[in-house]
Amino acid sequence: MVYLFFLFSLVTSFLFVSPKHFHAPFQKGVSLFFLLLFVYSYWKQKSKFQSIVSIQKVFSWQNQNKILPYLVYLSGLCFIITSSYHAYLLTQTFVDSFLFHDADYIGISDVLQSIAEGNWFESHYYSDSGNGSYLNHHFAPGMFFLSPFVQWIPNRYGLAVGVFFCYQLTTILWLAWAYQVSIKSKSNVDLKFLLIWVILTNQMYLYRIGSSYHFEILVVFIGFFFFYNWERCKTLIAEGETKFTKHLFLLGLFLILFLSQKEDIGFYLCLFFLPVFLVSLIDFVRNHSLKGILDALKNRDGFLILGILFTTVLYLGFVFFVFPFLNGSDSIFGWTHVLRQGYHSSFKQVTSVSKSIQIYLEVLISGGLGMIQLIPELLGISLIYLTHLVSTRPWHHEMYSYYSYSLLPFLLYSGIVWLKSKKEISLPIVYLILACLFWKNSMDQNFPLEAQSKQNWYDPKVQNEVREDLPYANGILQTEAGKVSSNITNQSIEQIVFSQYNLSFFITEKVKLYPLEKLQNKKEICDQTTLCYVVMAPELTDTILWPKQRILETFAESKTLEYQKIWQGKQIEVWKLTQ
Numbered sequence: 001m002v003y004l005f006f007l008f009s010l011v012t013s014f015l016f017v018s019p020k021h022f023h024a025p026f027q028k029g030v031s032l033f034f035l036l037l038f039v040y041s042y043w044k045q046k047s048k049f050q051s052i053v054s055i056q057k058v059f060s061w062q063n064q065n066k067i068l069p070y071l072v073y074l075s076g077l078c079f080i081i082t083s084s085y086h087a088y089l090l091t092q093t094f095v096d097s098f099l100f101h102d103a104d105y106i107g108i109s110d111v112l113q114s115i116a117e118g119n120w121f122e123s124h125y126y127s128d129s130g131n132g133s134y135l136n137h138h139f140a141p142g143m144f145f146l147s148p149f150v151q152w153i154p155n156r157y158g159l160a161v162g163v164f165f166c167y168q169l170t171t172i173l174w175l176a177w178a179y180q181v182s183i184k185s186k187s188n189v190d191l192k193f194l195l196i197w198v199i200l201t202n203q204m205y206l207y208r209i210g211s212s213y214h215f216e217i218l219v220v221f222i223g224f225f226f227f228y229n230w231e232r233c234k235t236l237i238a239e240g241e242t243k244f245t246k247h248l249f250l251l252g253l254f255l256i257l258f259l260s261q262k263e264d265i266g267f268y269l270c271l272f273f274l275p276v277f278l279v280s281l282i283d284f285v286r287n288h289s290l291k292g293i294l295d296a297l298k299n300r301d302g303f304l305i306l307g308i309l310f311t312t313v314l315y316l317g318f319v320f321f322v323f324p325f326l327n328g329s330d331s332i333f334g335w336t337h338v339l340r341q342g343y344h345s346s347f348k349q350v351t352s353v354s355k356s357i358q359i360y361l362e363v364l365i366s367g368g369l370g371m372i373q374l375i376p377e378l379l380g381i382s383l384i385y386l387t388h389l390v391s392t393r394p395w396h397h398e399m400y401s402y403y404s405y406s407l408l409p410f411l412l413y414s415g416i417v418w419l420k421s422k423k424e425i426s427l428p429i430v431y432l433i434l435a436c437l438f439w440k441n442s443m444d445q446n447f448p449l450e451a452q453s454k455q456n457w458y459d460p461k462v463q464n465e466v467r468e469d470l471p472y473a474n475g476i477l478q479t480e481a482g483k484v485s486s487n488i489t490n491q492s493i494e495q496i497v498f499s500q501y502n503l504s505f506f507i508t509e510k511v512k513l514y515p516l517e518k519l520q521n522k523k524e525i526c527d528q529t530t531l532c533y534v535v536m537a538p539e540l541t542d543t544i545l546w547p548k549q550r551i552l553e554t555f556a557e558s559k560t561l562e563y564q565k566i567w568q569g570k571q572i573e574v575w576k577l578t579q
Contacts, residue, residue: 001064002068002189003064006074006075008034008198008202008434009197009198009202010078010079011026011030011198011201011202011438012079012201012207013075013078013079013081013082013201014082015027015447016082017082017086020451023447024442026442027442028438028439028442031435031437031438031439034431034434035431035435037435038432041427041428041431045426045428065189068189069179075197075201076175076176079201080168080172083164083168084168087161087164089451090449090451091157092451093450095505097455097457098457098458098466098502098503100156100504100505101501101502102125102502102504102505102513103501103515104214105160105505106156106504106505106513107125107126108159108215109150109156110513111134112144112146112149112150112159113147115144121135121141122134123137124515125514125515129524130518131525133327135327138263139262139263139319139323140263142218142222142260142261143215145166145222146158146162146166146215149165150162160213163212163213163215166210166217166218166221167206167207167210167211170217170221170224171200171203171206173221173224174412174416175197178197178200178415178416179193179197181193181416181419191425191426192418192425193419195425195433195434196415196419199366199368199415199434202437202438202441204440204444205363205366205399205407205408205411206220206404207448208399208404208446208447209401209405209408211448216262216402216405219261219262219406219408219409220405220408220409220412223258223409223410224409224412225254225257226254226257227409227413227416229250229251229254230251230308231416232251233304237304252311255311259312263320266313266315266316266319267387268387268410269308270309270312270313270316271383272380272381272383273305274309274380274383275376275379276376276377276380277306277309279375279376280376356389362440363381363411366440367412367414368415370419371411371414371418373423374421374423377414377417380410381410381414384407387406388403388406388407458542459539459540462540463540466503466570466571466572469570469571469572470506470572472567472572473507473569473572474506474508476566476574477495477497477507477508477511480531480566480576481493481510493531495510495529496512496525496526496529496532497511497514497532497535498514498518498522498533498534499514499515499535500516500535500536500538500541500546500551501545502541502542503536507535516536516551517554519534519554519555519557519558520558522558522577532577533575533576533577534563534574534577535572535573536551536555537573538552538573540571563576563577563578564576
């Protein structure tokens with residue numbers, strides 16, 4: 001039995017190294033196989049006594065209990081190897097297809113590079129002036145964890161490596177915690193762990209965050225450490241321990257780090273813990289007389305939750321009120337405004353209640369459905385999902401790309417709580433849940449994303465000519481920098497380049513990049529340097545995101561006699577700003 005679950009923990013690992021056209025049929029086949037197992041197992045359980053005996057016999061085999069840790073280790077190792085291979089191919093596909101747009105990947109890399117250079121959270125992409133703080137756009141100081149990758153890994157690949165590394169490590173950490181809990185709670189193989197094992201190694205929503213190349217993967221990564229220490233403190237309380245200063249310190253530290261990953265995490269944490277706190281409080285009052293309540297306060301985890309909620313509210317107050325005031329911002333962060341923000345009608349949107357309910361059920365299935373036996377945690381997850389339900393932002397509403405970060409740490413943690421609980425689950429239900437899981441995964445055409453895609457996002461001729469021009473354009477920039485350096489100070493001088501949205505990744509990392517639209521602030525930005533350039537390829541563009549006319553108008557609005565074209569390739573133009 002353990003070997004069966006081991007094989008199906010490798011499904012996504014197999015998908016990472018298999019052709020795209022094989023993904024959906026294979027996952028549907030796995031789903032149908034589990035459905036057949038469900039029917040057969042349910043039929044076998046007609047005789048309740050025989051069912052109990054057979055299950056005990058299957059899951060108490062000593063050899064399976066001994067081999068389980070090795071199989072879990074091998075499963076994790078296969079996941080790391082295959083996901084690394086997939087990450088390499090996928091990243092290269094994005095590079096070759098000019099899909100690393102500056103508004104996201106390059107913009108985040110720019111901030112992380114500023115952190116590595118000691119310039120705090122300076123952002124050239126997410127500020128009106130071009131030299132403001134990224135924290136005004138997203139209050140996410142915890143993203144500094146990714147800055148070493150950007151500093152150590154050349155050619156702008158650092159963010160990609162850092163995100164996928166955190167994705168892999170996050171998966172392994174949650175899996176290791178689940179295994180640790182399972183071996184402590186039972187001497188035999190735990191059905192609930194086997195289910196969570198397969199779910200974690202085939203977790204679609206976690207993959208979405210990892211493959212989005214966004215820093216939100218840190219929410220799930222740091223969330224692990226917060227919830228792990230939270231459970232440690234709960235255990236010490238249950239054991240009657242009154243002195244656990246070290247663990248309280250770690251809990252407080254990881255609470256702040258967890259909240260610091262993005263400005264809205266505090267809202268989701270409050271929504272999740274509110275039902276848990278209320279249930280704990282009701283249970284506490286019900287089981288204590290009024291006289292004994294004060295003496296028992298220090299031994300109840302419900303009041304520790306109250307401390308977490310209080311700290312979270314204070315943090316939210318700082319983020320949304322104190323920080324904007326100290327930073328001189330004109331307006332306070334509008335969290336609800338962001339949820340209601342509109343997008344172009346061409347982007348897919350969920351418009352029906354039935355579709356929203358379907359997504360909600362899919363989210364629960366991706367966590368194993370075990371938490372439906374845990375009413376407080378289920379209510380907390382439901383409250384968080386309501387923020388997605390009311391949102392008009394298409395990706396947020398559909399929980400697509402990295403937008404599942406708001407739910408995923410709480411979903412995974414609920415699985416751990418369920419695993420530690422005394423709740424039971426039958427073998428047929430396990431098979432049914434896994435059948436639903438793999439069927440759901442098979443319906444998503446982007447799980448996993450296609451690596452080495454042959455799809456042409458731009459005119460192939462234009463794209464090839466741009467690729468041919470890039471070495472020459474970068475050579476021109478380096479030559480220009482060398483001329484000024486040797487003529488003036490014999491030292492390297494900062495070089496500023498305003499670049500088109502899909503060319504930024506390919507511009508030499510020795511320059512300071514700005515998006516093309518910041519040309520309106522060129523005088524302020526270029527005031528301290530004599531090396532200021534524009535690099536663009538108007539024919540290489542997207543008709544919806546950045547139409548050619550928009551690129552030309554952006555350049556024309558700022559163009560004066562100060563500009564001098566110093567190089568023209570087949571597609572790329574290099575202009576120098578002379579002062």
